[in-house]
Amino acid sequence: MGTVNASGQGPLRHGRDASLHFAHRLVILALVAGLFMSLGNVTIAAVGQGLGFALAGVTVFLTFRVLGFVDLTVDGAFPMGGAICAVLIFVGISPEVAMLAAFLLGMAAGLATALVDIIFKIEGLLASIIVVTAAWTVNLHIMRGQSNIPLLGKETILSRHSGDFRAWVVDQYGAEFRRHSTNLLEIILFGILVCIVLVILYWFMRSETGLAIRATGENPQMVRATGINHQVMIVIGLMVANGLAGLAGSLVVQQFGFADVRLGLGLIVRGLAAVMIGEVLLRPRGIGQMLVAAVAGMLVFDISRAWVFSALDLPPTDIQLVSALVVLVALGLPRLQDRWQVYRKRRRARTE
């Protein structure tokens, strides 16, 4: 860090350097991902899908990393948001309202987990399993007993613009880009939405409440000692986090063109993978970088999974196995690297 002068310039400059390095890493990651995509014949659909799921990665980041709360509620909040969104769009309500409803319902799921944890003093993991189990039935009821609701021909935020956008793409870049126009639209719309959410979330996490939520995850005792009710912070944190999961569910449902009660299956693994891939590859410092890393991690996860699929020419049935392996590699590589370094040190010591 070097010397630090009285005006506080030292630490500030250090902070700016760190974020510059983060930006460098982000750009390099994007270039490498782009290279992989063009070499491995991965279409930009993977990026669109990653952006659809990205906010669920942020959910896992907020619960596991910020709040220190082992929360699986995302597995229930995500399809719940998707279900309510699909039902509302199906009956002709505007997609914006449907997405807001998805966010609110996700928050309700988070609230349920928080209350089970606080009132009955049931540990977060178990509390969220209880809520996810109940959410399955709730989701089926929201979907009026159907396990699948197609949105064919209904107005979603994507379908609303897809016609005009396709015409514009063909006009600008020629007919061969026609088949990419839907994916491109997804990336633009979802990208803007995710960015807006990240900016709001960044502001929120730096507010007094956000600061207290972050402190609650690290040291609830200290939060109580500063006169803040740490349980309220757990409630707010879980509600915001799972609200985002609901919102992500509504995005993915509009992207897929249908809602399915099984949509959230294994989502927690995916979210954890996103958070950890982001941490390993980008080494974020500070809440803003960490939020960006969680989103980037989700994109990397989707791209690398698509790449594995196309490279090995696998059938769609293998998707869960490939997901698990991608997570394993992402988590295991740094550990293996550590072991490799210890091994090298030991060998060097022996030969000297």
Place this chain on the structure above:
Amino acid sequence: MLTLDDVSVAFNAGTANEIRALQQVSLSVDDGEFVTVIGANGAGKSSLFNVIAGTAPVDSGRIVLDHADITWWPEYRRSQMIGRVFQDPAMGTCPGLTIRENLSLAAIHGRGAGLRQGVKKDQDAWFVERLAHEHLGLEYRLDSDVGMLSGGQRQAITLVMATLIKPRLLLLDEHTAALDPHAAGQIISLTRELAESHELTVIMITHSMQQACMLGDRIIMMHQGRIEFDIAGEERRKLRPADLVERFHALEDDAEIGERDRPGPARI
């Protein structure tokens, strides 16, 4: 002013393992008073703190702080009036947040967290001024994570946090016990400075007879859940650590004899 009325706490009540942590303790601490509490392990010092801070419920009795009956207030609500420094340096601060962020949280004290920016630029001067009093150089390191600091530095930060907004009562729970002698000395002199300059009402637990005699204007010695000695005024001024040690041992010896029903000379 803090008043405890006949406060009792028992663990495992009604069983063979019943432990009476506090037995009808009554205590009154005036505004601006600095009270040190000493006693052997299990004497009830920590229980006394827990019932005042609200981390443990009382079985009977009443606790009044500045005319407010806080007996059944939750811990976080009492913390709006009571500042605390713990024995474990890791307990009073958040390691993953910067010094500035930790102090910003302490600055919320008693208002409730809202949606205003957590870190406010105009508070920096205030933080720097308060940290500068410690002479630890922490005022130049507002952006450092607290996790990077030593135990002594963390305790200093916790002290500043607990007194950033003047508390009605400051509770110090053996807050130098986990520190090396040098750091402990620094924290003790900082404690004295803060208590004097802000005219704080302080209750401090300590195991060190020197500290008990050095600091404060009243000494309370606890034993088996009771207050055995309450030394203040002229008697307190003349008290030396050796006297205190003598009284401490007398108390312990009496207890052993009493417990074993064995008259005769005190055991060594």
